[in-house]
Every structure is written in C-alpha cells, then in structure tokens.
Amino acid sequence: MSSQTPVPLPDAAVPPPGQTGVAETAQEPDGGRRILHEMLTSSWLVSLLAIVLALILGGLLIAAADAEVQATASYFFSRPSDLISAAWTAVSEAYAALFAGAVFDPRAEELGRAVRPFTETLTVATPLILAGLGLGIGFRAGLFNIGAQGQIILGGIFAGFIGFTFDLPPVVHLLLCVFGAALGGALWAGIAGVLKARTGAHEVIVTIMLNNIAIYLVAYLLSLDAFQRTGSNNPVSPPIPDSAAYPLLLGSGYRLHAGFLVAIAAAFFTWWLMERSTIGFRFRAVGSNPHAARTAGISVNATYVWVMLTAGALAGLAGSAQVLGTERVLTAGVAASYGFDAITVALLGRSKPLGTVLAGILFGALRAGGVVMQARTGTPIDIVLVVQSLIVLFIAAPPLVRSVFRLPSPDTPRAPKPVVPVAAKEVSA
Amino acid sequence: MKLELQGITKTFGSLVANDHIDLVVEPGEIHALLGENGAGKSTLMNVLYGLYDPDDGRILVDDAPVTFTGPGDAMAAGIGMVHQHFMLVPVFTVAENVVLGHEPVRGGGLIDLPEARRRVKEISDRFGFHVDPDAYIEDLPVGVQQRVEIIKALSRQAKVLILDEPTAVLTPQETDELIVIMRQLKASGTSIVFITHKLREVRAVADRITVIRRGKVVGSAEPTSTETELASLMVGRSVSLGVARTEAVPGEATVQVRNLTVIDEAGVRQLDDISFDVARGEIVSIAGVQGNGQTELTEVMLGLQTPVAGSVRLDGVEMVGKSVRDVLDAGLGFVPEDRSTDGVIADFSIAENLILDLHRHEPFAKGVALKPAAVRANAERRIAEFDVRTGSIDAHASTLSGGNQQKVVLAREMSRPLRLLIASQPTRGLDVGSIEFVHSRIVQERDNGTPVIIVSTELDEVLALADRILVMYRGRIVGDVPGGTDRDVLGLMMAGVPLEDAVRQASEHHTTLGEADLDAVGDDTTIPLEEQL
The missing domain is CATH 1.10.3470 (ABC transporter involved in vitamin B12 uptake, BtuC)
Structure with missing residues (x-):
C-alpha cells in the first residue's frame, strides 16, 4: 500500500492556509451576484479558452455553410480527404480574410x-x-x-x-x-x-x-x-x-x-x-x-x-x-x-x-x-455574430469551459469527491 | 459495537487534514474528540461517516474491516451522526423526519405514519426524550430538534453515535439535558463520539479523551485532567484560561440607553423597552440565548435599524436617527456578530479590510484619492500588533481562518480612539489561543477607559469578561447582575426565570457543568448563591 505518498491534487483543491477543507462553509450569495462573481473571478485562461472554443465552433459552422464542403460531403465515404481539405480551405480562407480585414492586409500594395x-x-x-x-x-x-x-x-x-x-x-x-x-x-x-x-x-x-x-x-x-x-x-x-x-x-x-x-x-x-x-x-x-x-x-x-x-x-x-x-x-x-x-x-x-x-x-x-x-x-457575417454569442455563452459558464479543458475550479477549497486517490481504493481491498 | 480507526490519512492537496490517526471507541463509551477548529476533527468524522474516502488507513467494526462509500453504508454498519447543523425538514413532523428515507410503507405504497409515530414514541419513551411525534420541527426548540436527530440515528439502529459540536447551539440547561441523554445512551450500550472544543463539557461526560492537533493525535487524557492541561495539549503550548485582569474602575456612565423598542415587520416586539447604562472602564456583558433581541439591540445602536421608540446617548449626544457612518465617526467600535457576512469582505485584501470603515479618513485618503502607502503601512502594523497569521497583507480575507478574520475585525475597530466598543460573539468559532488573545485585548480596551458591551451566548465568555451582566430574554432585560454570578442562575434567567426564582432553583438543583464550576480549584470568582439575593 503506497501509504506515504499523498496524491498530488490540482492546486484548486488546496484549501487556503489556516483552514482545513471542512472548516467553514462560505455562505451563498444570491443568484445574480453569484453568477457575476463567478464570471468576474474566473481566470484569464478561461476567457482565452472561451475565445478559442468559440472560434473552433465558428470554424465548424463556416465549414458546414461552405458550398464546396457540402458538395464533397456527398461522397464523403469514398474520398473523405476531399471533405477535409475543402473544410480546411474554407475555414482557413475565411479566418485569413477576417484577419486581413481586422488587423493587417498582406495583399495591400502600400x-x-x-x-x-x-x-x-x-x-x-x-x-x-x-x-x-x-x-x-x-x-x-x-x-x-x-x-x-x-x-x-x-x-x-x-x-x-x-x-x-x-x-x-x-x-x-x-x-x-x-x-x-x-x-x-x-x-x-x-x-x-x-x-x-x-x-x-x-x-x-x-x-x-x-x-x-x-x-x-x-x-x-x-x-x-x-x-x-x-x-x-x-x-x-x-x-x-x-x-x-x-x-x-x-x-x-x-x-x-x-x-x-x-x-x-x-x-x-x-x-x-x-x-x-x-x-x-x-x-x-x-x-x-x-x-x-x-x-x-x-x-x-x-x-x-x-x-x-x-x-x-x-x-x-x-x-x-x-x-x-x-x-x-x-x-x-x-x-x-x-x-x-x-x-x-x-x-x-x-x-x-x-x-x-x-x-x-x-x-x-x-x-x-x-x-x-x-x-x-x-462567408456570411452572421458567423461573426455567432462567434461573439458563443464567447458570451462560454464566459457566462466558466464551469463549462473548465470541464471542456479539464481545468480545476478556483472556488472550491473542498476537495471534490471525484479526485479520490487510488490509494483509498486499496484500503478497502 | 467496537469501532476502530487505524492510520486514517486524508490530504487536501498539500494540506494534511488527518495524519495517520488511530482511534478506538469501545462499546458503551463516551469518547471525546477534542481539538481546535481546523484540527481535523470534522474531516476524521466525515471519513468515518463515508463522506470522504481516506487516502490511507482503515476502519474496523468489531475487528472486521469495512468500507463506506457513502453515509448509507455507515448507517447500515450502525454509525449515526448528528451534525452541528441539523438535517431536518422544518415543515415536516417529528415522525416524518425520523422515517425520511426509510419510510415504512403499507399496501399501495402509502407511508405507514402510525408505524412511524410508534417508532418515535418507543425511542422517546425509552430514553425519556419527551418528544411529540406529531409536532412540527419548526415549532420545536433547538434542544428538542437535536433530540429528534438523535432519535433519527437510533431508529436506524445506530450503535455508535457521532455528535458534532452538539452543545454549540444549546442553552446551559439544554446542554445539561443532553449530557443526561448521553449518559443514558451509554448505559444502554451505545457508544458516543463527542466532538468538541469545549473543555468543561469534555471533563463532565467523557470516559476517554483523544486530543487532535494539526491532523495528528497528540495524546489522550483522562477526564480528571484539569482544563489547563487539556487546553495546553490542544493548543500545543501552555495557555491561561482565565483573563488576567484587575478590578473594574467604572467611571462616568457615558452610554445611556433608554426605553428602546423595536418592532419588526411581522409586528413582533424584538426589543421591549430596554434601558441600561454603561460606564467608562466597565465591561457589560449581554447574555442570552441567540435570538432574544441581542442582534436588534446592537444594530439599533450602530444605526442599522431604527427603533420605534427610545434613545441611545453616547457622551450625551443622541445616536438614534444618525447614519451608521456618523455613529462610527462618533467613536463606536463595532465587532459584528457574523464576521464573515458583516465584518470582512472576503475578496478584499487584508490591507483593504483593515480600513473598511476608515477609508475616508486621513491618513488613508486625501480628498477622494486613497493613499496606498498609508494603507499598507497600517496593515503591516496591525497584523503585527494583533498577530494575524497570514503570508501577505495583500492576501484576500477569504484565505484567513476564522480566528484571524476576527483579529482583522478587532484590529480595525480598535485602531482608533473609541468612545464605546460593542462586540457581538467576539470569540465565536475561535480556538483557545485566539480567545485568550481577544479577551485580553478587550480587557485592555476597558482599562483604557472605554465603555465595553459584549454580547455573547457563551456563558464561559460572559463569565470571563463581564463586570456586570445583563440577561436578555424575549427582547427584555430580565436581570442586571454582577459579573461572576453563578452559572446555573444565569442559565435559568436566560430561559426567562426571574432572578429570585433562578437562585432558588439553582441552589436546589445544580447542573453538571455548574457543579464542575463549584468543584473547580481556586474558584473564587463565583459569588456564593446566598450573596446574590
């Protein structure tokens, strides 16, 4: 039994110093306030990942809306590579155009x-x-x-x-x-x-x-x-x-x-x-x-x-x-x-x-x-609106983003049940 | 049933909450688990009750290893738990609560309520609980609710009963009744694990005492050990339990409360014609069971609530009608009852929390601009002065333990010249070491000539601090007695018994804890009953 090795848990599971995991339960703020708090205290990483996730989903939509992709999808099972390359072309071109229109246009003469x-x-x-x-x-x-x-x-x-x-x-x-x-x-x-x-x-x-x-x-x-x-x-x-x-x-x-x-x-x-x-x-x-x-x-x-x-x-x-x-x-x-x-x-x-x-x-x-x-x-500009909306959606639901990327929650000093170390199972055996 | 824990280890990240804890509970034994807040008592019990999986170690019931994946398994193995916060449905009857989750059913899936009632009655009669199976939980006093919890555990054939800080919510008389119940249970062969940090109770009921500090068993003690010995074991250094203090030298009565009456929205008189004085250099303690108007009294004095009648004068100036800010500026230091809600802002830094009600004043602000250097300098000074244990003054208040949060509140409120200090439950949830510190600071403030009002539901605290005790019951002051009044008398008055009757009843029947007081060596602080009349 590997008794002496406390299994390292994610940082978030560590209770703050001077407080055991079970010392005091923070009181629940009312709903709206809690949501605001949740959104404002989640990490920069969550914001960044929300943008990334939204762009990925936006990319899927761009691909799905593309005529070429739709055409290749009809013979997907005989030549799947066509669909994949068509989708890649559609998404990369759309996002390249987005970049050119927003930041720097490499095609411009001066x-x-x-x-x-x-x-x-x-x-x-x-x-x-x-x-x-x-x-x-x-x-x-x-x-x-x-x-x-x-x-x-x-x-x-x-x-x-x-x-x-x-x-x-x-x-x-x-x-x-x-x-x-x-x-x-x-x-x-x-x-x-x-x-x-x-x-x-x-x-x-x-x-x-x-x-x-x-x-x-x-x-x-x-x-x-x-x-x-x-x-x-x-x-x-x-x-x-x-x-x-x-x-x-x-x-x-x-x-x-x-x-x-x-x-x-x-x-x-x-x-x-x-x-x-x-x-x-x-x-x-x-x-x-x-x-x-x-x-x-x-x-x-x-x-x-x-x-x-x-x-x-x-x-x-x-x-x-x-x-x-x-x-x-x-x-x-x-x-x-x-x-x-x-x-x-x-x-x-x-x-x-x-x-x-x-x-x-x-x-x-x-x-x-x-x-x-x-x-x-x-590519319809509505895709941009969808991407924006998806960002809101992910920002508003930090737990969703965290679970997608397997990030620990910052607000839980208690060790959550799922992170049960393997050693515990051996005990009962 | 014999219960044994062997080498239980539970870690939360880098924090080792339980470190190879061994514990044996013999059949029919009251085993006290003594430790400060955060020592790991509750974690250990949650492991035992199947709420946490231990990282290491094992649990044996009657020498056979068992595994609990949830409270259901623990209950099936004969372990019952009475949580500090009761798990009862307020709008259900006693019988309904007791069978909740294990409802006896009749044909057609209907709940067999007569059977449920019968079960409650049977257990209630066996132990003399006097619980009416048809009473609604919300109508019952806290002490009776606790008995319902015990009945619930017993009705599921609990052989080992875990009581988590059971006396925290009880009046002294209710505590005494609980002690009687614990002894009866023990006599009937039920073992009890009694979790507490109150030394007096441990000595009164425990057969064996295991002391836990920082997740480790640091020793076991006999109930014959003195409180000082137990406290030293618990804290890990020698502590003095009594507050070293000189006789009060009351000066001019600068705080005058007259005919204060508060009626809440439901039309209930929360304060009923309250009048009292507090003199400079005097600690007046307001004793009473929670919810008898103490909260309203302090809120009116701070200006958070407006009374329907009455006045509060501080240094001759009327405070009723003034804003909270004006009252604070007039020199009131206020330590709120619930520090996590009203005392500190969890996601503000310690430095910011230390200027919460001072942020407009020099040197922390000039005009509307804050002076961060002054705020930081103040924080460094205060955390050194009040021994706040923290890594940094920039750490959020939420990272502090309860005791350290309370020190932050006290440091803030005592860091300016005061004309009156009101502290509600100043040491609730604090460990022995912190209590010692907080009490000595309060006495020091009194010795500086500040009138002090301490609101406390803990008789230990009232007796340790008060120069004079006002007992509140149902919004009225039912007694004005000197500090050091007999514990039993105070307890009875807190239940609404007038002083004379209380003295008579107390002399006829001493409670267990009251007797412990009388037995205590060098007990010259308690005034003999005869002198109180």
Whole structure:
C-alpha cells in the first residue's frame, strides 16, 4: 500500500492556509451576484479558452455553410480527404480574410493601406470600450446594468443636439458636446440607480425598459423640426459641424478619430477610480459584500446611484464617439448593437479596464474583419455574430469551459469527491 | 459495537487534514474528540461517516474491516451522526423526519405514519426524550430538534453515535439535558463520539479523551485532567484560561440607553423597552440565548435599524436617527456578530479590510484619492500588533481562518480612539489561543477607559469578561447582575426565570457543568448563591 505518498491534487483543491477543507462553509450569495462573481473571478485562461472554443465552433459552422464542403460531403465515404481539405480551405480562407480585414492586409500594395484594417478595428472598438468600462464598473459594484444601449442613445442625443444646434468656437464646442454626452448617459442610468436605491426596483428590468424607451425617444425626436435635417423627411439629424467633431487622428484616409483617445483616457480614469480612489473602494466594497459595507458605514443605496451615474456617463461618451466621430450625424440607429456587445466586452474583459480595452479591440476586430470576410470569401457575417454569442455563452459558464479543458475550479477549497486517490481504493481491498 | 480507526490519512492537496490517526471507541463509551477548529476533527468524522474516502488507513467494526462509500453504508454498519447543523425538514413532523428515507410503507405504497409515530414514541419513551411525534420541527426548540436527530440515528439502529459540536447551539440547561441523554445512551450500550472544543463539557461526560492537533493525535487524557492541561495539549503550548485582569474602575456612565423598542415587520416586539447604562472602564456583558433581541439591540445602536421608540446617548449626544457612518465617526467600535457576512469582505485584501470603515479618513485618503502607502503601512502594523497569521497583507480575507478574520475585525475597530466598543460573539468559532488573545485585548480596551458591551451566548465568555451582566430574554432585560454570578442562575434567567426564582432553583438543583464550576480549584470568582439575593 503506497501509504506515504499523498496524491498530488490540482492546486484548486488546496484549501487556503489556516483552514482545513471542512472548516467553514462560505455562505451563498444570491443568484445574480453569484453568477457575476463567478464570471468576474474566473481566470484569464478561461476567457482565452472561451475565445478559442468559440472560434473552433465558428470554424465548424463556416465549414458546414461552405458550398464546396457540402458538395464533397456527398461522397464523403469514398474520398473523405476531399471533405477535409475543402473544410480546411474554407475555414482557413475565411479566418485569413477576417484577419486581413481586422488587423493587417498582406495583399495591400502600400503600408498605409495594409494597416488600415487595424485603424478600422480601433474605430469600431471605441464605443465598445467606453460602454464596456461603464458596465464593468457596475458589474464590480454588484449591479447588472444592461442599459448601455439606452445610455449610448441618450449620450448621442445630447452630443448631437448641442453639436448641430449651436455655433461655438471649435474646442469649446467639442468639449461641451462631450460633456453633454456624459451627462445624458448619466441621467438615463441615474433613473435606474435612483429607482433601485429608493424602491428596490431591480436594475435589470429597469435598464431593459429604459433601453426601449430610449430607442423610441430618439425616433420621436428625429421626427421633430429641432432634430430633423432641413429639407429632409428622413429621420436624420443635420450633420455635426467640424467645430463639434472629434478630429481625425490619421488624416482623411482613415476613420479613426479622437474618440479613441477618449476611450483610452477613460480606461486610465476607470483604473484610478476603482483602484485608487475612495469612491471606487466603496463601489467594490458594495459589490463584494453589501452587508459588510453597510456595517462599515458605507451607504449602499447612495453607492448604487453613484455607480449608475458613472456607468451611464461612460456609456454616454460611447454615444459621443458615434455621433461626433464615426457617423458625424444622429440617426435612430446611433447605438447599433454596441450597448449589448459592450456587455460581452465587459464580461470578457472581466470588468477590469485593461481587459475591457483588449476585449473591445477583439470585438472591434471581429466586426471590422467580418465585413471583409463576407466580401472576399462569401462567408456570411452572421458567423461573426455567432462567434461573439458563443464567447458570451462560454464566459457566462466558466464551469463549462473548465470541464471542456479539464481545468480545476478556483472556488472550491473542498476537495471534490471525484479526485479520490487510488490509494483509498486499496484500503478497502 | 467496537469501532476502530487505524492510520486514517486524508490530504487536501498539500494540506494534511488527518495524519495517520488511530482511534478506538469501545462499546458503551463516551469518547471525546477534542481539538481546535481546523484540527481535523470534522474531516476524521466525515471519513468515518463515508463522506470522504481516506487516502490511507482503515476502519474496523468489531475487528472486521469495512468500507463506506457513502453515509448509507455507515448507517447500515450502525454509525449515526448528528451534525452541528441539523438535517431536518422544518415543515415536516417529528415522525416524518425520523422515517425520511426509510419510510415504512403499507399496501399501495402509502407511508405507514402510525408505524412511524410508534417508532418515535418507543425511542422517546425509552430514553425519556419527551418528544411529540406529531409536532412540527419548526415549532420545536433547538434542544428538542437535536433530540429528534438523535432519535433519527437510533431508529436506524445506530450503535455508535457521532455528535458534532452538539452543545454549540444549546442553552446551559439544554446542554445539561443532553449530557443526561448521553449518559443514558451509554448505559444502554451505545457508544458516543463527542466532538468538541469545549473543555468543561469534555471533563463532565467523557470516559476517554483523544486530543487532535494539526491532523495528528497528540495524546489522550483522562477526564480528571484539569482544563489547563487539556487546553495546553490542544493548543500545543501552555495557555491561561482565565483573563488576567484587575478590578473594574467604572467611571462616568457615558452610554445611556433608554426605553428602546423595536418592532419588526411581522409586528413582533424584538426589543421591549430596554434601558441600561454603561460606564467608562466597565465591561457589560449581554447574555442570552441567540435570538432574544441581542442582534436588534446592537444594530439599533450602530444605526442599522431604527427603533420605534427610545434613545441611545453616547457622551450625551443622541445616536438614534444618525447614519451608521456618523455613529462610527462618533467613536463606536463595532465587532459584528457574523464576521464573515458583516465584518470582512472576503475578496478584499487584508490591507483593504483593515480600513473598511476608515477609508475616508486621513491618513488613508486625501480628498477622494486613497493613499496606498498609508494603507499598507497600517496593515503591516496591525497584523503585527494583533498577530494575524497570514503570508501577505495583500492576501484576500477569504484565505484567513476564522480566528484571524476576527483579529482583522478587532484590529480595525480598535485602531482608533473609541468612545464605546460593542462586540457581538467576539470569540465565536475561535480556538483557545485566539480567545485568550481577544479577551485580553478587550480587557485592555476597558482599562483604557472605554465603555465595553459584549454580547455573547457563551456563558464561559460572559463569565470571563463581564463586570456586570445583563440577561436578555424575549427582547427584555430580565436581570442586571454582577459579573461572576453563578452559572446555573444565569442559565435559568436566560430561559426567562426571574432572578429570585433562578437562585432558588439553582441552589436546589445544580447542573453538571455548574457543579464542575463549584468543584473547580481556586474558584473564587463565583459569588456564593446566598450573596446574590
């Protein structure tokens, strides 16, 4: 009997020092909070593997949708190699096109054209990063704010209105528009914050409903004379004048604008706010344990309101990036699906600023590259949406990813039953 | 039935929870398993009960090796377990709970409830449990629920009964009844494994004592050993059980609670017209069984709950109506009852936990900017001062043992000048070594001239710390007695008996633990009963 050799278990099964595996059971937080906690504390590895898994499944779908693959599948049993090579060709070409459209196009004749895809990626990433940062703050404070869509729209409305209505000197005008955008988003999110603090109304329900209201609000506003372009019956605002627009960063050949710098600055600000300020300290305290925060004299309700205001301001800035930079006009589709994609971005970035920036760029790349992929290989851009959705799915279910890759769970100090060492079996023999 | 464990080893990764543990439980023996929290007692019992597979070693029943793959096997082999947290369905009756999982059935698959009742009644009568088979669990006091658990085990022919920290939830009188039950069971030939860290109880009932420390058997002791000997074995160094302290020198009564009344949402009076004073340099202990209004009292004083009537004055300033933050800033140090929920934030670092209610103040913040250097310096100082055992101040609070988490809370709350310290269950779940430390810090705070309120359900703690004892029962203060009042009197008052009756009853009938008190050598802290009237 191999008595003296304790079988090494995965690290995760090791109880924290000073605590045996059975000492104290952590108490169960309520459902939503537990899911958030689970998503935010899973490792970077899980995020990475979720992306890998999603790309693999996406590859299968690309292969299945490919005409050549379908043709070779009909005689799979006589010549299986045809199917495999056709599938490989389809997937590798599609993903190569995705890469060329998102990062670097090796086919381009000059360097400027070759790197243009990456600037497109950054342009698309800008609103995702801004809104994602805001949502991330909410997630870390225990608020499942899914109202970024509405907050982006309100930010766009405020920025656009100030932009096309007033005639002001260049820098002042832009600053006023940007401030207005932040204010608009903050007010919209603040409604949900106040309702939660005052009445306990759940932020998920309230923010979803506010999203709908915002969508119809912008459509209604664009039917008014004050918002509609003169001489047009379409729901389109007048264009944003140069004085109120984000300057282009790389000249007129590229769409990348100063909104991206705002996003990067916002990421630094968010880091400082959450890690280095007393306000962020309270946000995190309330998010991790509202009971202990309350006992320590932190007003949980006031914190909820401040969290929503901050998150809304950042989402509002995302609206400004669209209206003052990328689109230069306010339309009913100002927010596209950025508000919802930003949820994924924040979760994939585990609600940390750096992670959110990286996740935002990844999603920007999928978006930008997807267009080129569809154009060059005929692979439907919907595949990109599927890949994005799969990433969400895997991020939302860390246990699933862990079980696929046989990773240990970080949250179980108890040794789970299945890791029964062989020696134990011999005992009974 | 003779039960034997040989060389049981159980590891969790690098942590060896049980290291070649040998244990023999003879038929009809009460065998105490004594050890601090985290010593490996519960792991060992979970191995025995089939919940864990041991890495090494074997279990013998009547000298024949057995294997348990689950509690079902253990039960079939005659081992019953009463968990610290009862495994009962609150909305079922006693009889239904007892037969749950082994329901006797009549024709047509119907549960034979009369048979279930008969079984409960038979066991209940045999041991004088006085349990009504038709009572609903949720209506029963904790002590009776525990008896239901015991009946459940016995109804499955348990020959060895494992009791895991059975007295943690009981009043002193209920504890006494449990001890009587344990003796009856023993007389009828049932062996009992009694897991505990309470020395007094061990000495009162155990036939043999096995002491476990850090996963190893470090010795066995006779019930005649003194508490100090047992404690030293348990901790691995000599400990002093009593708190070294001088006589209190009460000063001005700076804490004045008047006519405090709290009515909860269900309309129940949780606090009923409570009034008392606490003087500077005095420890007032609030004794009572859990759930008699102590939680509400401390929450009202902190500002978490608003009373319907009454006032709390600290240094002449009204605290009712103020926010928690203002009350804390007025100089209240608050150690909450449930540290893992209210005291620390598990995924905050130790350094962050140490400034939880101080993070707005200099030197930890300037404006809205935190000062990480000051936060770290503070953490280094506090963990040294309070002997928090941790690898790093950046480690999450969740990596700390209960005792060390409590030290973090105490370090935080005592790291500023206090006008009042309220500590609820300051040593719940702590080991002997930590209790000694926490108690001496509390006494030190008193000696600095701070009024101190200790809320505790543990009579040992109340008696060790209190200069004055207030007994709470159903939201009222039913007694205001000096520290060192007889344990039996306090126990009866905690059950709602008025002081005079309590003194009379206690002098007529001593509980086992009360007698142990009287027998104790050098027992001059207990005030003779006659003087209390």
